[in-house]
Amino acid sequence: MGREQLEILPNNQGKQENKISENILNILSEDNFQDRISKLQEQVTDIKYLEAEAEEKRKEIFQKYKNKTISGEEYTKQVKDLLPWDVTDNPRYKLEKQIRELQVQQDIAGISQEQIFTNLSQLGENISDGGSNNKGVFLLGEKFVARKSARGYDDASRLILYKDKIQSTVIKKTLQIVELEENVYQVQQRAMGKPILQLSSDEKNHIPANHYKAFWDAIAEMRDLGLSLDISGGKSNVFYDNRQGFSIIDLGIGSFPENELIETLLFKK
Numbered sequence: 001m002g003r004e005q006l007e008i009l010p011n012n013q014g015k016q017e018n019k020i021s022e023n024i025l026n027i028l029s030e031d032n033f034q035d036r037i038s039k040l041q042e043q044v045t046d047i048k049y050l051e052a053e054a055e056e057k058r059k060e061i062f063q064k065y066k067n068k069t070i071s072g073e074e075y076t077k078q079v080k081d082l083l084p085w086d087v088t089d090n091p092r093y094k095l096e097k098q099i100r101e102l103q104v105q106q107d108i109a110g111i112s113q114e115q116i117f118t119n120l121s122q123l124g125e126n127i128s129d130g131g132s133n134n135k136g137v138f139l140l141g142e143k144f145v146a147r148k149s150a151r152g153y154d155d156a157s158r159l160i161l162y163k164d165k166i167q168s169t170v171i172k173k174t175l176q177i178v179e180l181e182e183n184v185y186q187v188q189q190r191a192m193g194k195p196i197l198q199l200s201s202d203e204k205n206h207i208p209a210n211h212y213k214a215f216w217d218a219i220a221e222m223r224d225l226g227l228s229l230d231i232s233g234g235k236s237n238v239f240y241d242n243r244q245g246f247s248i249i250d251l252g253i254g255s256f257p258e259n260e261l262i263e264t265l266l267f268k269k
Contacts, residue, residue, distance in 0.1 A: 033106035054082040104153040170218035193241030228252035
């Protein structure tokens with residue numbers, strides 16, 4: 001018995017040390033993100049200070065124009081020279097985008113992910129129906145899709161945080177966030193069937209009660225998790241397959257439409 005304990009203890013210690021090392025790496029990673037975010041925020045603060053100064057000077061210049069001591073052309077020229085960049089090319093916007101992306105990366109750092117998509121050669125057909133938030137949704141075999149983000153690490157990337165919380169098979173999970181060749185992809189479970197909005201009245205009439213129940217149970221679960229369903233603009237984010245039932249894709253985080261609105265928009269016959 002004593003010999004067994006002597007053999008087991010080093011292994012347990014090794015596991016504990018590995019766990020401690022992983023925790024330290026996670027902490028260092030979080031600190032690294034925060035350090036980078038803080039430095040960018042300092043730059044944003046400096047730019048905002050320059051913008052505030054420029055605005056005060058602009059008011060002074062405008063007063064001169066109002067008093068007719070300078071022309072409209074001179075007013076425009078002087079205002080344009082107040083800052084070393086064009087209004088449409090303000091470096092603050094790029095910095096703020098970097099901050100948003102780093103904050104997302106910080107939020108999802110250390111989350112275990114499935115290694116489904118590792119090479120661009122895996123990408124299949126683009127099945128996206130458009131939308132401003134993605135640059136395509138590509139098949140990854142039969143079970144998964146890779147959503148190419150139009151905004152890098154955005155709120156959709158945070159859906160990886162819910163992969164172990166979602167229980168309903170109706171709700172399609174995000175299983176992996178991967179960056180390949182400077183593009184960010186969200187790997188998600190694939191929805192089968194066709195968009196609910198493309199179903200005929202007859203097809204909707206033949207949807208069995210257990211499929212409807214599973215759908216509304218999934219809606220309740222999404223509400224509890226703080227997830228949202230986007231049904232605006234006739235978007236096809238709810239699919240139906242007569243064997244597997246409903247699928248909900250393109251989840252959001254935030255406010256949720258009322259059941260009556262969902263019923264009206266999706267199931268009107």
